[in-house]
Amino acid sequence: MSEYADLPKRLIHNLDSYRGSDLEVKTPIDGSTLITLKVESSSEINLKVRGAQEAFRVWRDVPAPRRGELVRRFGDALRAAKEDLATLVTLECGKILEEGRGEVQEMIDICDYALGISRQLYGLTIASERPQHVMQENWLPLGPIGIISAFNFPVAVWAWNSALALVCGNSCIWKPSEKTPLTALACQSLFESVCSQMDGVPQGLSQVVIGTAAQGEQLVDDPRIPLISATGSTRMGRSIGPKIAGRFGRALLELGGNNAIIVTPSADLAVAIPSILFGSVGTAGQRCTSTRRVIVHSTLIDRVFRTLADAYRQIGESKIGNPMDPGTLVGPLIDEDAFANMQGALDRIRGEAVELIGGERVMSKSGGAYAKPALVRLSRQSNAIYSETFAPLTYLIPYETIEEALEIHNQVPQGLSSAIMTTDIREAEYFKRYSDCGIANVNIGTSGAEIGGAFGGEKETGGGRESGSDSWKAYMRRQTSTTYFGVERPALAQGIRFDL
Ligand code: NAD
Numbered sequence: 208m209s210e211y212a213d214l215p216k217r218l219i220h221n222l223d224s225y226r227g228s229d230l231e232v233k234t235p236i237d238g239s240t241l242i243t244l245k246v247e248s249s250s251e252i253n254l255k256v257r258g259a260q261e262a263f264r265v266w267r268d269v270p271a272p273r274r275g276e277l278v279r280r281f282g283d284a285l286r287a288a289k290e291d292l293a294t295l296v297t298l299e300c301g302k303i304l305e306e307g308r309g310e311v312q313e314m315i316d317i318c319d320y321a322l323g324i325s326r327q328l329y330g331l332t333i334a335s336e337r338p339q340h341v342m343q344e345n346w347l348p349l350g351p352i353g354i355i356s357a358f359n360f361p362v363a364v365w366a367w368n369s370a371l372a373l374v375c376g377n378s379c380i381w382k383p384s385e386k387t388p389l390t391a392l393a394c395q396s397l398f399e400s401v402c403s404q405m406d407g408v409p410q411g412l413s414q415v416v417i418g419t420a421a422q423g424e425q426l427v428d429d430p431r432i433p434l435i436s437a438t439g440s441t442r443m444g445r446s447i448g449p450k451i452a453g454r455f456g457r458a459l460l461e462l463g464g465n466n467a468i469i470v471t472p473s474a475d476l477a478v479a480i481p482s483i484l485f486g487s488v489g490t491a492g493q494r495c496t497s498t499r500r501v502i503v504h505s506t507l508i509d510r511v512f513r514t515l516a517d518a519y520r521q522i523g524e525s526k527i528g529n530p531m532d533p534g535t536l537v538g539p540l541i542d543e544d545a546f547a548n549m550q551g552a553l554d555r556i557r558g559e560a561v562e563l564i565g566g567e568r569v570m571s572k573s574g575g576a577y578a579k580p581a582l583v584r585l586s587r588q589s590n591a592i593y594s595e596t597f598a599p600l601t602y603l604i605p606y607e608t609i610e611e612a613l614e615i616h617n618q619v620p621q622g623l624s625s626a627i628m629t630t631d632i633r634e635a636e637y638f639k640r641y642s643d644c645g646i647a648n649v650n651i652g653t654s655g656a657e658i659g660g661a662f663g664g665e666k667e668t669g670g671g672r673e674s675g676s677d678s679w680k681a682y683m684r685r686q687t688s689t690t691y692f693g694v695e696r697p698a699l700a701q702g703i704r705f706d707l
Contacts, residue, residue, distance in 0.1 A: 275325025282318025460669025
């Protein structure tokens with residue numbers, strides 16, 4: 208990857224100050240080492256949290272539209288740096304460059320959205336039961352927001368959180384994945400240069416902590432951080448959730464998925480097949496919203512399997528490879544552990560499979576963990592597929608009635624994204640009502656959400672909501688305030704009399 212050797216240096220102003228011997232950062236493209244960084248010590252993190260507290264005390268008093276102005280300027284800086292940052296995303300996490308660009312576009316979109324929200328941090332005025340009383344609900348800044356992010360969306364998830372947190376008047380402290388710290392440092396450099404050009408922005412408004420789970424845990428345990436927004440595996444959420452609850456902090460958890468598309472007899476396959484394909488093999492199956500299960504009416508399962516198998520063969524022949532190449536559709540898995548996990552999942556299901564194609568290593572792509580996407584046809588749902596495998600691995604399961612399809616659909620412990628392919632409005636509405644996921648799409652796949660909607664899932668996906676709609680409320684505290692403007696002795700609520 209020598210042709211990209213100068214990219215981190217160009218995007219990260221003080222790159223040399225982060226160098227060390229603790230954390231080897233590799234590109235999944237060929238497994239070569241990009242840089243070795245030092246992990247931050249406990250006392251360094253402690254200082255950063257203190258800095259975030261001090262920045263918060265200044266920033267919360269800056270008018271919200273002015274806070275929005277900073278985020279607007281950051282969005283402009285992202286526009287200018289889009290190609291470079293997208294290339295670094297691809298270099299560090301291995302998604303194809305087109306998707307790297309999409310990820311940076313998502314950051315730009317959320318900056319635009321947050322700018323609008325900065326003028327709409329509305330509370331309510333509520334009718335009081337007492338005369339000459341005014342009851343209001345106010346939304347106030349919360350404090351330093353801890354953001355822990357996963358490798359597969361190394362920059363967009365931070366932007367979803369930070370753009371909203373900042374316009375809401377908070378400071379941020381970000382622990383990126385240990386697999387993708389360079390993209391985080393590049394964002395930090397860009398953000399700092401935008402801050403330096405605007406008056407009234409405090410030092411330490413947004414900071415990065417380089418490290419592994421241990422450094423994430425320090426943030427999780429710190430009572431000075433009122434909200435931890437954490438994106439990653441269910442395993443991580445299960446570990447940090449009780450710790451945050453134990454200190455009465457707030458957790459916004461965005462965890463693993465096990466997403467399904469239901470294909471009904473009335474489905475338009477010209478719409479369904481491309482959606483299944485992108486959901487299953489796009490991003491090498493490494494999206495939280497990737498399609499893991501396709502629940503197909505028994506009359507169609509043969510046809511759907513054959514059509515997908517054909518497409519998988521074409522992809523396997525010429526579309527797997529270097530994610531920087533424009534012709535590539537499937538890049539590498541993040542590392543060898545991910546490849547081993549995929550093989551483990553295939554081994555566990557092999558005995559139950561009616562048919563299984565793909566899954567092999569693509570040998571010609573030495574250095575990286577390149578796998579052929581795998582498609583497994585089952586005769587029924589299996590509890591071997593209840594846990595998430597973060598790889599291009601999709602199961603086809605037959606069903607007879609729409610009720611049975613939903614039962615199969617809802618059986619897994621995760622509840623992130625779901626979809627139905629149908630032209631029958633009754634089936635579509637039935638599905639929307641009974642899908643237990645945070646996202647339920649009709650004639651759109653499970654993968655690829657717009658920033659305008661609230662994003663997140665139920666059950667083991669963690670229950671958090673980020674990005675659009677009223678997700679900004681997660682980054683603020685709600686205060687109910689009642690004012691009496693009369694001159695008589697004020698009435699008590701519930702008509703209580705307390706006369707001397
Ligand atoms: P991961 O859980 O291994 O790591 C995620 C982050 O959590 C990293 O920064 C890691 O250092 C940190 N971490 C891990 N254990 C921790 C602990 N005990 N305390 C504090 N921090 C800890 O996940 P990953 O492999 O980077 O990402 C893939 C997973 O993320 C998949 O399960 C995927 O579905 C999920 N994901 C979910 C969403 C969503 O929005 N729901 C989005 C992207 C990824």
